[in-house]
Amino acid sequence: MMGVEKLAALRNLIAELDRALIAYSGGIDSTLVAKVAQDVLGDRAVAVTAVSPSLFPADLEDARIQAAAIGIRHELIETHELENPNYATNPVNRCYFCKSELHDRLRELAQAWGYDYVLDGVNADDLQDYRPGIAAAKERGVRSPLAEVGISKLEVRAIAKSLGLPWWNKPAQPCLSSRFPYGEEITLAKLQRVGHAEYYLRKQGWELCRVRSHGDTARIEVPQEQIADFVTMTDLEKLVNHFQSLGFTYVTLDLEGFRSGKLNAGIGRDPERGCRD
Secondary structure (H helix, E strand, O other): OOHHHHHHHHHHHHHOOOOEEEEOOOOHHHHHHHHHHHHHHHHHEEEEEEEOOOOOHHHHHHHHHHHHHHOOEEEEEEOOHHHOHHHHOOOOOHHHHHHHHHHHHHHHHHHHHOOOEEEOOOOHHHHHOOOHHHHHHHHOOOEOHHHHHOOOHHHHHHHHHHOOOOOOOOOOOOOHHHHOOOOOOOOHHHHHHHHHHHHHHHHOOOOOOEEEEEOOEEEEEOOHHHHHHHHHHOOHHHHHHHHHHHOOOEEEEOOOOOOOOHHHHHHOOOOOOOOOO
16 A cells, blocks of 8 residues: 555544544654544544653653644653563563553553553554564553554654654654663663753754663764764763763763664664654
8 A cells, every 4th residue: 555545544443443542652653643543533532641760851842742733632641660670670571561561551541531442653664573562562452553554664754744744754762761781770860860961962952862871881872974073063071071960980972873772782682662652
């Protein structure tokens, strides 16, 4: 099917559900699902965003702005995955425990509010990756309309653009827990430190960046083609002082450049896949 046909199929699929609750992170995948659900179901659709220490604070504000622009009802819930040792010890299937917490909470809300279906933003490409969070969602009966219709990540962006969504090319922003190597314990203080560090870089104009945390070392990633500009345009002394004030001892720049999931490439699994969206 072409993009127009897949959009029509997506609309038809969601229309058949009558009422739906959307697990809405503010990423482009779940935003597209929320947009179509609002268009098709109107006030019978609700978007719900989970708030926890692993959510980048600026992403919550983005989610609010986007939901308001779409016109969909938007609710917030708190999740407490960090309290689960199975999550906090950061195993390779960490996302399973995150999504288990999320969808247990969403299922409770859906039942309380009279919604028969919970939808997520998993797309067709996601099914080809190592995604322990998908298993947790499926175990709880979550529907993935993008994947069911066969919409890929590139098609998500193309359809979002055709619908006039200004966030169609928004960079992926996985949860902050993806900044730590598997096996390194995740704590509230560490999440806050990484979040503040990345926020600092974003405020300096580096929209696509990561701060990888290796114990007391911060490893900065920006796209390879931006590395030279980063070195020449950044006040490096000020940056180092700021990062050290956050609790890092060493601050480094990855000369290979940004690549999603590179932190754990050695074990062949991408910690950024499936986080939050």
